Amino acid sequence: MTDFPAAEPLAAPPAPALPDTCDTLIIGAGPAGSACARWLAQAGRQVLLVDQHPLGRDKTCGDGLIPDAHHALQRLGVLEAVMARAERVNHVGCIGPRGGRIDVPGSLAVLPRQVLDELLARHAIAAGARFEQARFERPLQDADGRVCGAVLRQGDTEREVRARWVILATGAVPKALAAAGVCERHTPSGVALRGYVQAPAMVGRIQAMEVVWDRSVQPGYGWIFPAPGGHFNIGVGVTDSHRDLAGKGRKKDVNLRAIFDAFCQHYAPAAELMRQGRLVGDLKGAPLRCTLKGARWTRPGLLVTGEAAGSTYSFTGEGIGKAMETGLLAAEALLAHGSDDSAARGHYEAALHALQPRFQLYERANRINAAPWIADLLIWRASRSPRLLQRMGGVLNETSNPGNLLSLKGIGRLFFE
Known part of the structure; x- marks a missing residue:
């Protein structure tokens, strides 16, 4: 990705020979x-x-x-040095399969x-x-x-x-x-595919780190993160992407490029981003170890x-x-x-x-990725419950237990808070 300037050198390059x-x-x-x-x-x-x-x-x-x-x-x-180059962000936008949205506040940034x-x-x-x-x-x-x-x-x-x-x-x-x-x-725990789109016209229109559980990306999730210089990081990920057999296995029937294309077609902000901007470099995939x-x-x-x-x-x-x-x-x-x-x-x-x-x-x-209706439920309740929104912010800040939100007991509690 050559559009992002390299960091300024802080020291002279070392001698070329490896030490013994x-x-x-x-x-x-x-x-x-x-x-x-x-x-x-x-x-x-x-x-x-x-x-x-x-x-x-x-x-x-x-x-x-x-x-x-x-x-x-x-x-x-x-x-301080990182934040001087990063794009500051104030919220994670959680978007459910039915289009509901809740913005969870936090100290956030994006830097390639x-x-x-x-x-x-x-x-x-x-x-x-x-x-x-x-x-x-x-x-x-x-x-x-x-x-x-x-x-x-x-x-x-x-x-x-x-x-x-x-x-x-x-x-x-x-x-x-x-x-x-x-x-x-x-075998990896999951796989992801990511691209950079330069779209100055979309600056200010996508302000949060958007995480999307849309039907088009099942069994995974999609994201759009605003990056510096009018760029956006857009991608899709799938967890539990491989069958593991005694430490070795094979990939499940997961086509990341097809999922990415579906995300860009069916999620309106992603479609607009791709129309307004230009893809910088190639889409790149990577494994995840979790x-x-x-x-x-x-x-x-x-x-x-x-x-x-x-x-x-x-x-x-x-x-x-x-x-x-x-x-x-x-x-x-x-x-x-x-x-x-x-x-x-x-x-x-x-x-x-x-x-x-x-x-x-x-x-x-992680069960939310396998059962995205849970995201719909959480977003619906959080939009009506400041306490639940606070707990979701606690998950982001690692002061709340994410398992409690998504346990059977936690899901049941959502109907009565």
Whole structure:
């Protein structure tokens, strides 16, 4: 996506040769890897951050920054820099199959991942981390089987980099997880398709981060998010998109392009957006790994973080905030326990276990995608109940339990509030 300007460099580019050793080798320069790199580098750790793509590569995503992302960015000290480039948004617009709508307030923004990821990586570099473009091939192991670095490829050349710790932040594609011996599920939790549309005439007409449960997108959902510079992020997603059989499976009968076309045809704002604007670049699809499942979180010498660990919420498909949060948890575990491998891994696993109930609640809430009539019911009641609207805002801000709204008891309560 070349229409969005790249982030301004914060540091001179590093020397081209890979070092032979480092304290922490972080594979993947997305939100999780860069958050981890910045936190460790600020504490004085020697950090090598590598990615197979150059800084500023495009990443298929909805680009929404909801409150958990704002909190993580604030901790990292980069919220102001991010918000200076982002499109601020005040509401999530929830639109049901029958056309009902409710706008849920929150601290929200939209910034394309091409810009966000480069900005985060450059702030990690400014804190002292070193970035190199290289592809992870396989881990190095010592005589006891502990990961002690990695084999990285640059062009036709393979180099060994020794490290006290390796952090795997490689996203939803399972290849690196499998190479590291920590993949438990090769199939994704869901799939999504996203495009950017430049439509200055639609600025001000679509102001909320619209999430749409229309019949045209069943068994999934659609979205339109206003982005900077008169752009809009438009896409569709389907959770539970694959049949999983012993860690491997196949895709269900889901045609994302057909769902996207149906969304643009039957949802009036999407149809108007496509008429008024122009598609910038190609539509891009991506897998999702959700609910903190599908990978071992640790093995001696190695931690798995971000979407590689399943840090995306299944109900909303939101993963940027939780990716950064898990990256920070990995860094905190290493800083707390130094070279004590067992203690560091135990610290990190305990922190992810503490998050797991929240992911399970969002997994329960995911039933709305399979039964969109529930969205109609929620929207109808919330339009008449300030208390329910407040509870929906609490779900967005992670102060309310989404499972309570969508349990049998919660649904029954809707008729009497």
